Amino acid sequence: MFTNGxxxxxxxxxxxxxxxxxxxxxxxxxxxxxxxxxxxWVLIAFIxxxxxxxxxxxxxxx
Numbered sequence: 001m002f003t004n005g006x007x008x009x010x011x012x013x014x015x016x017x018x019x020x021x022x023x024x025x026x027x028x029x030x031x032x033x034x035x036x037x038x039x040x041w042v043l044i045a046f047i048x049x050x051x052x053x054x055x056x057x058x059x060x061x062x
Contacts, residue, residue: 002010025032032039
């Protein structure tokens with residue numbers, strides 16, 4: 001399906017991409033706290049909604 005080179009490239013790319021995202025977020029952390037207060041609640045609501053959908057799927061899958 002995938003060659004070893006493609007798998008290695010994909011893993012290295014994902015690691016590098018995540019590192020760049022973390023670096024960029026940490027650099028802008030002060031601005032995020034100043035201009036976007038309370039966004040953690042949006043994240044919690046989103047995760048809760050996804051968990052709710054998954055729970056419904058497992059309840060009605062029987």
